[in-house]
Amino acid sequence: MKKEFIGFYNPTQEETDESWNKGIFCFDANSILNLYRYSENTRNDFINALKSIKRRLFIPYQAAFEFHNNRLKVIEGTKSAYNKIENVYKQNFDVNIVNQLNGFKRHPALKLDSFKKLNDEFLSKISKELEKQKKAHPDFDSDDSILYSVTELFENCIGNDIPKTELRKIFEEGKNRYAEKIPPGYMDMDDKKGKGERNIYGDLIIWKQLIEYTKKEKKPIIFVTDDRKEDWWTIEGGKTIRAREELIKEFYDLTGIRILIYNADSFLHFAKEKKLLPGINETTLEEIKDIRVSDEKINSIIKLNIPTINNRKTNYYKSYFPKHSLKQNEVESLTTDYEKRIEELDKLLKKINYTNKLGKEESTDE
Numbered sequence: 001m002k003k004e005f006i007g008f009y010n011p012t013q014e015e016t017d018e019s020w021n022k023g024i025f026c027f028d029a030n031s032i033l034n035l036y037r038y039s040e041n042t043r044n045d046f047i048n049a050l051k052s053i054k055r056r057l058f059i060p061y062q063a064a065f066e067f068h069n070n071r072l073k074v075i076e077g078t079k080s081a082y083n084k085i086e087n088v089y090k091q092n093f094d095v096n097i098v099n100q101l102n103g104f105k106r107h108p109a110l111k112l113d114s115f116k117k118l119n120d121e122f123l124s125k126i127s128k129e130l131e132k133q134k135k136a137h138p139d140f141d142s143d144d145s146i147l148y149s150v151t152e153l154f155e156n157c158i159g160n161d162i163p164k165t166e167l168r169k170i171f172e173e174g175k176n177r178y179a180e181k182i183p184p185g186y187m188d189m190d191d192k193k194g195k196g197e198r199n200i201y202g203d204l205i206i207w208k209q210l211i212e213y214t215k216k217e218k219k220p221i222i223f224v225t226d227d228r229k230e231d232w233w234t235i236e237g238g239k240t241i242r243a244r245e246e247l248i249k250e251f252y253d254l255t256g257i258r259i260l261i262y263n264a265d266s267f268l269h270f271a272k273e274k275k276l277l278p279g280i281n282e283t284t285l286e287e288i289k290d291i292r293v294s295d296e297k298i299n300s301i302i303k304l305n306i307p308t309i310n311n312r313k314t315n316y317y318k319s320y321f322p323k324h325s326l327k328q329n330e331v332e333s334l335t336t337d338y339e340k341r342i343e344e345l346d347k348l349l350k351k352i353n354y355t356n357k358l359g360k361e362e363s364t365d366e
Contacts (some may be wrong), residue, residue, distance in 0.1 A: 007245025023220035029066035060209035
């Protein structure tokens with residue numbers, strides 16, 4: 001029965017050892033693009049670790065295409081982080097706080113201008129701190145050391161492109177698979193609509209290329225992807241349990257080999273544990289895991305119309321913006337000060353509301 005439902009079973013120790021001892025390490029585009037989001041030390045540590053296992057690296061053609069195609073977009077996203085953070089604070093005050101303060105314009109003793117002045121001073125500090133950090137941001141536009149390293153890493157380790165006639169067949173198959181929610185890739189249908197079929201069915205193309213490569217090489221595959229969507233992973237109660245059962249089964253049926261799928265931090269963790277990458281630093285593992293965990297929460301935060309400053313939404317800038325350039329300690333210190341002011345203001349407004357309510361009740365009693 002296990003053979004028929006192999007995706008529901010954990011790999012055996014023998015399968016795991018075989019993969020780690022003799023397998024090929026294949027990378028998705030997102031796990032490589034995330035290098036732009038890591039701190040310099042973590043980035044260098046990760047790249048040096050991969051250099052030590054270069055002879056066992058492989059990247060599917062489609063993954064390499066997506067890396068090059070999305071590289072500038074990722075770089076621009078890290079650069080725009082500073083303005084986005086500033087807007088988070090400004091919008092919070094302009095929309096959430098000003099509206100409440102305006103309700104007390106006719107209060108005889110409350111001086112609203114003093115609150116606005118304090119807020120303006122805080123926003124000025126935030127703006128200056130972000131501008132200082134923005135100037136220190138790595139200039140990947142003119143000197144992209146990551147691109148050079150990735151090019152060197154995967155030189156002669158890249159798969160072949162798929163002929164156009166075969167691509168057309170994959171596109172047609174993809175339409176049916178996505179309609180039936182057969183992984184991988186169907187979660188990209190809406191996000192990539194209008195961006196061309198090669199983008200829409202990119203995950204499926206990578207999957208097909210991994211299968212064909214394994215058939216040819218007849219070696220175990222360890223696939224590293226930082227895609228966190230349900231069309232790659234079984235997710236229960238918000239927790240990632242394992243790779244999708246359908247993927248494990250399909251790969252095994254077509255190649256006779258059990259594929260292992262990891263996210264980047266799990267891959268590095270096990271590589272260190274198995275003495276394959278003994279020199280990888282614990283701080284590297286912690287940072288990569290921290291970004292992954294934060295990213296798993298970001299979708300629910302981004303969907304909010306107006307990010308506000310409270311314990312949950314303050315993490316907005318921590319998870320969305322790159323650690324390699326944003327010095328969060330400085331921003332967090334200013335944020336903590338701001339949160340205290342907001343709490344004090346909130347208490348004051350509640351006290352005023354309570355007093356007004358009592359006044360109305362007394363008037364009614366009279």
